[in-house]
Amino acid sequence: MAEPLPNRAAPIFEAAALWAVREGNTDEEWEDAYALDPDRGVAALSDGASDGIFARAWAAILTRRFVEGPPDPDDASGLAAWLDAARTEWDGHFDYRALRYTQQVKVRRTGGAATLLALRIGAEAPGPNKAGAIPWRAWAVGDSCLFWVRDNRLLAMFPTLRSEDFGPTPLLLRTHADAPIPAPLGTRGDCFPGDAFVLATDAVAHWLCRGCEGDSPPDWERLGGLREDAWKRRIEELRQNEQIVNDDCTLLFLRIQGSPGRFAGADDSRA
Amino acid sequence: MHTKSVDRANPGCILFLVDHSQSMTEGLAGSSKPKADAVASAINRFLGELIITCERGGDRPRNYFDVGVIAYTTDADAQPLVGPVLGKDLAGKDLVSMEELFENPLDLELRQQDSPSGTQMDVYVPIWYRAPSPETMAGTPMCAVLEYAYNTAADWCGRHPRSFPPLVIHLTDGDATDGDPEPAAAHLQSLATQDGNLLLFNCHLSDSQESSVLFPALVEQLADGHSQRLFRMSSVLPERLRQMAVARAIDVPPGARGMAFNADATCMLQLINVGTTVATSSNLR
Numbered sequence: 001m002a003e004p005l006p007n008r009a010a011p012i013f014e015a016a017a018l019w020a021v022r023e024g025n026t027d028e029e030w031e032d033a034y035a036l037d038p039d040r041g042v043a044a045l046s047d048g049a050s051d052g053i054f055a056r057a058w059a060a061i062l063t064r065r066f067v068e069g070p071p072d073p074d075d076a077s078g079l080a081a082w083l084d085a086a087r088t089e090w091d092g093h094f095d096y097r098a099l100r101y102t103q104q105v106k107v108r109r110t111g112g113a114a115t116l117l118a119l120r121i122g123a124e125a126p127g128p129n130k131a132g133a134i135p136w137r138a139w140a141v142g143d144s145c146l147f148w149v150r151d152n153r154l155l156a157m158f159p160t161l162r163s164e165d166f167g168p169t170p171l172l173l174r175t176h177a178d179a180p181i182p183a184p185l186g187t188r189g190d191c192f193p194g195d196a197f198v199l200a201t202d203a204v205a206h207w208l209c210r211g212c213e214g215d216s217p218p219d220w221e222r223l224g225g226l227r228e229d230a231w232k233r234r235i236e237e238l239r240q241n242e243q244i245v246n247d248d249c250t251l252l253f254l255r256i257q258g259s260p261g262r263f264a265g266a267d268d269s270r271a
Numbered sequence: 272m273h274t275k276s277v278d279r280a281n282p283g284c285i286l287f288l289v290d291h292s293q294s295m296t297e298g299l300a301g302s303s304k305p306k307a308d309a310v311a312s313a314i315n316r317f318l319g320e321l322i323i324t325c326e327r328g329g330d331r332p333r334n335y336f337d338v339g340v341i342a343y344t345t346d347a348d349a350q351p352l353v354g355p356v357l358g359k360d361l362a363g364k365d366l367v368s369m370e371e372l373f374e375n376p377l378d379l380e381l382r383q384q385d386s387p388s389g390t391q392m393d394v395y396v397p398i399w400y401r402a403p404s405p406e407t408m409a410g411t412p413m414c415a416v417l418e419y420a421y422n423t424a425a426d427w428c429g430r431h432p433r434s435f436p437p438l439v440i441h442l443t444d445g446d447a448t449d450g451d452p453e454p455a456a457a458h459l460q461s462l463a464t465q466d467g468n469l470l471l472f473n474c475h476l477s478d479s480q481e482s483s484v485l486f487p488a489l490v491e492q493l494a495d496g497h498s499q500r501l502f503r504m505s506s507v508l509p510e511r512l513r514q515m516a517v518a519r520a521i522d523v524p525p526g527a528r529g530m531a532f533n534a535d536a537t538c539m540l541q542l543i544n545v546g547t548t549v550a551t552s553s554n555l556r
Contacts, residue, residue: 024280054328
């Protein structure tokens with residue numbers, strides 16, 4: 001079941017969010033969504049799927065609800081109950097009877113769909129920690145990806161590990177009550193102050209992944225320091241050069257704060 | 272090649288070429304429904320589905336596609352009559368956007384649909400194209416319509432060089448009455464965007480119950496010169512489209528041509544269905 005996380009006095013991470021809407025769409029049609037609570041160490045990113053309707057609303061509902069009251073993704077029944085509540089909220093986002101016929105058909109047939117990538121830092125310890133280490137856990141449904149970076153070098157990525165594994169039909173959380181719920185993939189580790197987590201929706205993640213596989217890995221620190229206008233210019237260049245597909249491009253850069261000792265024996269944050 | 276997703280900056284293009292020759296008034300595959308009416312039903316159904324696909328929750332369906340319906344026959348002097356046949360405010364336009372299509376149906380027809388609660392409810396379904404009256408239907412100037420399509424598609428490719436290339440679906444029941452259509456078909460297929468050559472699919476509609484041939488991969492699968500010519504005039508299905516068709520449980524072997532011969536209504540719909548997998552939701556951005 002959903003459970004609130006304890007508040008902390010100081011933020012666990014500092015966050016920068018960069019986004020660019022796909023070419024041809026207006027900013028209001030950006031269909032990714034994210035939600036952050038740096039004080040509690042919770043972040044969520046979602047990519048509203050292009051085969052759905054009201055996908056932006058669905059992505060926003062998933063991320064906000066995860067940050068406000070994360071379920072235990074390892075508890076299938078708890079996750080199902082959490083998703084039911086999110087679906088109910090999505091149903092209330094529009095007046096079905098007021099929709100035109102073609103929209104009603106799309107709602108009935110397809111509904112909304114979105115990926116979900118969620119991260120909790122310091123919230124629960126995966127067993128004995130190294131001195132000063134900060135526990136973290138991540139869950140994912142679909143191809144929005146997390147990159148764990150230290151000293152500007154990639155330590156790990158999740159859940160997709162190779163660029164060739166990105167495909168056109170990622171797993172999705174759907175609004176239809178009878179749609180199967182894909183089991184979230186999970187991972188965990190210990191991070192340290194100064195580490196960074198980069199969360200990205202699939203177009204950006206695919207580009208970053210290819211960079212990691214090639215001779216010129218991403219300059220993560222530079223990415224994290226980009227201003228919004230520079231980010232949008234960079235994405236436009238990549239699109240023009242066919243190095244990235246024309247999709248919404250969202251990247252969250254989270255920097256772990258504090259001194260190592262602050263999290264030692266962090267039992268108070270156990271969820 | 273043929274891998275580009277469809278988005279509003281790089282829309283798709285789907286163009287129907289429809290035979291309005293006299294024989295299209297005859298029943299399709301031994302049925303009493305005229306071939307021309309079966310074609311109209313299939314096109315209206317396709318256009319309606321396309322609008323649903325383009326619904327994303329905004330004020331209007333998104334302009335993911337430009338679509339057109341071009342008909343061809345001959346006049347009293349046996350001269351080609353070729354041109355667009357969508358009506359009302361769309362009249363005279365070779366290609367129209369999804370918004371234009373959405374806003375300009377010819378009529379609304381009452382149908383029954385399942386409601387969310389499982390009960391039947393009345394809905395009005397838009398109609399954009401009706402079969403012509405039989406007295407206006409005469410010859411089969413196929414070369415002329417293929418050249419017309421070339422001009423329409425060439426203009427579109429020039430305006431959308433980064434898009435998935437145009438898909439042209441030709442629905443006919445006979446052979447050309449204005450010469451050998453193979454060179455005109457090859458000319459049309461020579462058009463390309465950066466994502467590959469234009470795709471031409473040909474559907475030969477049957478007036479008998481002879482067995483159909485759908486998506487042949489070898490010319491030897493076809494019995495006569497007419498069907499073999501249609502085979503040569505039809506594009507090989509790009510691998511991505513073929514895989515999407517297979518994923519929808521439609522049997523399309525590697526190397527298959529976008530072609531149906533002696534098609535009945537089901538066969539025609541399958542050809543349209545596979546050809547337009549480019550318009551499936553998962554391919555849109």
